[in-house]
Amino acid sequence: xxxxxxxxxxxxxxxxxxxxxxxxxxxxxxxxxxxxxxxxxxxxxxxxxxxxxxxxxxxxxxxxxxxxxxxxxxxxxxxxxxxxxxxxxxxxxxxxxxxxxxxxxxxxxxxxxxxxxxxxxxxxxxxxxxxxxxxxxxxxxxxxxxxxxxxxxxxxxxxxxxxxxxxxxxxxxxxxxxxxxxxxxxxxxxxxxxxxxxxxxxxxxxxxxxxxxxxxxxxxxxxxxxxxxxxxxxxxxxxxxxxxxxxxxxxxxxxxxxxxxxxxxxxxxxxxxxxxxxxxxxxxxxxxxxx
Amino acid sequence: xxxxxxxxxxxxxxxxxxxxxxxxxxxxxxxxxxxxxxxxxxxxxxxxxxxxxxxxxxxxxxxxxxxxxxxxxxxxxxxxxxxxxxxxxxxxxxxxxxxxxxxxxxxxxxxxxxxxxxxxxxxxxxxxxxxxxxxxxxxxxxxxxxxxxxxxxxxxxxxxxxxxxxxxxxxxxxxxxxxxxxxxxxxxxxxxxxxxxxxxxxxxxxxxxxxxxxxxxxxxxxxxxxxxxxxxxxxxxxxxxxxxxxxxxxxxxxxxxxxxxxxxxxxxxxxxxxxxxxxxxxxxxxxxxxx
Numbered sequence: 001x002x003x004x005x006x007x008x009x010x011x012x013x014x015x016x017x018x019x020x021x022x023x024x025x026x027x028x029x030x031x032x033x034x035x036x037x038x039x040x041x042x043x044x045x046x047x048x049x050x051x052x053x054x055x056x057x058x059x060x061x062x063x064x065x066x067x068x069x070x071x072x073x074x075x076x077x078x079x080x081x082x083x084x085x086x087x088x089x090x091x092x093x094x095x096x097x098x099x100x101x102x103x104x105x106x107x108x109x110x111x112x113x114x115x116x117x118x119x120x121x122x123x124x125x126x127x128x129x130x131x132x133x134x135x136x137x138x139x140x141x142x143x144x145x146x147x148x149x150x151x152x153x154x155x156x157x158x159x160x161x162x163x164x165x166x167x168x169x170x171x172x173x174x175x176x177x178x179x180x181x182x183x184x185x186x187x188x189x190x191x192x193x194x195x196x197x198x199x200x201x202x203x204x205x206x207x208x209x210x211x212x213x214x215x216x217x218x219x220x221x222x223x224x225x226x227x228x229x230x231x232x233x234x235x236x237x238x239x240x241x242x243x244x245x246x247x248x249x250x251x252x253x254x255x256x257x258x259x260x261x262x263x264x265x266x267x268x269x270x271x272x273x274x275x276x277x278x279x280x281x282x283x284x285x286x287x288x289x290x291x
Numbered sequence: 292x293x294x295x296x297x298x299x300x301x302x303x304x305x306x307x308x309x310x311x312x313x314x315x316x317x318x319x320x321x322x323x324x325x326x327x328x329x330x331x332x333x334x335x336x337x338x339x340x341x342x343x344x345x346x347x348x349x350x351x352x353x354x355x356x357x358x359x360x361x362x363x364x365x366x367x368x369x370x371x372x373x374x375x376x377x378x379x380x381x382x383x384x385x386x387x388x389x390x391x392x393x394x395x396x397x398x399x400x401x402x403x404x405x406x407x408x409x410x411x412x413x414x415x416x417x418x419x420x421x422x423x424x425x426x427x428x429x430x431x432x433x434x435x436x437x438x439x440x441x442x443x444x445x446x447x448x449x450x451x452x453x454x455x456x457x458x459x460x461x462x463x464x465x466x467x468x469x470x471x472x473x474x475x476x477x478x479x480x481x482x483x484x485x486x487x488x489x490x491x492x493x494x495x496x497x498x499x500x501x502x503x504x505x506x507x508x509x510x511x512x513x514x515x516x517x518x519x520x521x522x523x524x525x526x527x528x529x530x531x532x533x534x535x536x537x538x539x540x541x542x543x544x545x546x547x548x549x550x551x552x553x554x555x556x557x558x559x560x561x562x563x564x565x566x567x568x569x570x571x572x573x574x575x576x577x578x579x580x581x582x
Binding site: 013020058064 | 293
């Protein structure tokens with residue numbers, strides 16, 4: 001096309017595709033470029049503005065390394081990661097929510113009733129629940145991968161003071177689908193603000209906070225893998241999670257309990273709890289692979 | 292918002308903006324995120340597909356340095372750079388076209404009639420033209436910044452064999468608005484293909500070629516700066532420029548001339564041309580600042 005115009009450039013772009021382009025790649029690139037072109041037309045984007053955007057991407061590249069991926073964080077704070085989670089979340093099961101960048105492969109297997117807190121001080125929470133199918137039948141032998149921040153707001157991979165597997169554990173549901181453990185309550189924390197995402201949040205008057213949460217990956221044979229989080233219903237950032245991870249069915253009441261009500265057996269901390277604690281019940285409904 | 296859904300996440304994103312956000316930034320981010328969300332919904336983009344996109348951006352960051360900016364190249368091959376050029380191209384003047392990454396600041400000033408080819412062999416072209424206002428009146432003392440590839444298809448910044456200012460020059464229009472110089476004909480060339488842009492072009496069945504062109508930046512007091520290119524009308528890639536830079540009014544006939552017709556004076560090469568050459572006339576119409 002030797003007479004490219006603002007009106008025909010999108011079609012010109014589409015005309016360049018080879019006949020043997022993978023049909024799904026063709027569909028994705030067609031939609032992406034139609035939307036990017038329309039964005040430029042609609043805003044009459046200037047060279048200076050576009051260059052600022054390209055500089056932001058270059059800066060994201062500069063701060064990205066094996067421990068930190070600013071492109072993922074950018075996708076998170078624009079709501080794209082959560083939107084993709086929701087598009088593929090099954091209506092038959094518990095809602096999915098953001099994986100985030102802090103999951104570690106091969107977390108240590110622990111028995112039900114184990115405690116995750118180690119030497120860390122904080123409010124003890126007792127977490128229980130049942131893994132179930134969409135009809136309410138228990139799923140035994142499901143693996144439940146749990147990770148969270150320490151009370152200082154840092155995940156182990158961010159914190160040289162913590163061991164690699166600190167606040168990471170893998171449980172297995174019992175014959176009735178139940179799981180249980182204790183830990184210290186995770187805290188609200190901020191996403192990293194010293195890169196382009198922090199600058200963008202600041203320029204748009206947004207805070208960088210996420211509400212407190214426990215991360216879950218739940219797997220069982222014959223069911224779709226569930227990546228999700230559970231949030232306490234009294235967190236101040238519940239309605240303004242900077243990465244848009246909160247769903248109604250993931251918000252649970254953390255119920256205060258007196259120290260003397262702590263179970264006398266079945267927990268690593270049984271007989272050792274001398275302060276009041278909280279209890280959260282979080283059932284996990286897995287959609288069938290075939291749904 | 293604690294009940295984020297695929298339908299309300301865009302509005303939730305918009306509700307996060309601070310009241311004192313710059314109105315233009317608000318407009319740009321609103322349009323960008325509306326379009327990105329709609330893209331994800333429309334294609335039902337999967338986690339794997341989105342991760343491939345984020346990996347491509349990370350790879351672009353890895354190959355970007357002071358000499359090469361893969362984010363700019365990505366914008367170029369998606370047609371975004373050219374679309375932005377066209378949106379802001381004045382209808383009163385010559386069409387603008389892509390700046391590209393190879394312009395150098397402070398090119399050496401040359402007198403009209405100078406030759407740019409140095410020791411490089413190739414077909415001589417004689418380039419002339421007039422800088423004019425939209426009513427056809429000549430503009431004197433306009434600066435005309437010219438750059439191009441050497442006959443090997445490389446710009447000086449890509450080629451350790453060339454001096455820094457090889458094939459870069461700054462001319463000034465005379466009292467009648469005229470400029471003139473000789474050089475060797477620039478060649479068609481490929482954009483870099485060893486990064487993510489090359490992989491994307493390959494996956495979508497596209498070639499990486501640009502038609503031969505001379506780059507121009509034309510400046511005159513009281514007029515809008517013109518960034519443009521001129522293309523020969525017989526280039527095989529004229530209808531499929533991989534960065535969408537060709538416009539009808541930038542395509543010129545490079546007319547063959549016999550050696551003995553070369554002007555006897557007024558050119559650095561006068562009296563030295565022994566082969567046939569080509570002649571291209573390219574007038575430059577500048578829109579007024581006030582338009």
